[in-house]
């Protein structure tokens with residue numbers, strides 16, 4: 532569905548996307564993770580054919596993004612990072628006006644819009660002015676708008692940012708339904724649990740590059756191991772872990788020990804090491820993310 536090779540984007544002399552390659556299969560749900568400034572939005576905008584590629588190649592539906600932007604756009608739906616709805620229109624008008632960009636006959640568009648309002652549960656807000664919608668409703672309306680042209684590919688840039696848990700779950704549920712109906716879904720997210728739950732495969736980006744690629748579980752196993760034992764940090768404990776050549780990271784007054792066998796590590800610690808408190812838990816994408824991109828804050 533999407534094939535990128537050496538995809539690069541410069542803004543003057545700043546390299547926002549630095550020669551990345553990836554392939555997204557038809558019917559997949561694919562996630563782009565990474566801290567602020569990693570290059571996710573820039574990558575999404577190149578896929579949307581609204582930001583020209585500096586170098587490398589990018590094919591969508593087997594068409595080149597530079598030579599066939601119109602054809603590609605007509606087959607694709609987009610939920611951009613920023614809410615760019617028309618605030619002076621009602622919910623219904625926002626969808627109808629958008630349908631005109633795709634030359635959908637009026638009657639067909641009316642039918643589709645009603646169906647989409649129902650799909651995102653906004654039927655009772657049909658005639659409400661868009662500016663008075665809550666954040667979650669605006670996000671749902673943008674999702675509905677992205678579906679007006681019945682796209683085969685849906686691109687979502689931070690679809691659930693700032694939403695409450697109910698609104699997030701509703702959007703996830705809708706995305707799963709779309710995937711079930713054969714739509715290829717590409718999303719970026721800060722919410723790692725979201726990506727872990729939804730995506731078949733993902734990449735983690737940082738500083739314009741791809742650091743890892745794979746299914747959530749394979750990425751977790753490869754980069755941290757399936758489990759994490761957390762223990763209080765003592766110099767003697769670190770010595771003890773070094774003797775065993777355990778893989779660990781010190782995080783403040785805690786030590787994270789990465790392992791595929793938490794029970795074995797826990798037994799070793801109890802028997803051989805001076806330890807007061809510890810607990811074991813399954814590793815998550817968040818552990819991978821922090822391990823790969825560091826704990827320093829990004830603005």
Ligand SMILES: Nc1ncnc2c1ncn2[C@@H]1O[C@H](COP(=O)(O)OP(=O)(O)O)[C@@H](O)[C@H]1O
Nearest residue numbers: 542545547565566567568569570571572573574
């Ligand atoms: N239009 C632009 N002009 C100049 N620099 C930009 C522009 N858009 C993004 N950048 C820069 O490119 C880098 C990647 O940004 P972006 O793709 O928005 O990252 P992300 O979505 O992962 O947070 C950042 O350093 C950002 O400041």
Ligand SMILES: [Mg+2]
Nearest residue numbers: 571572573612
């Ligand atoms: Mg972004």
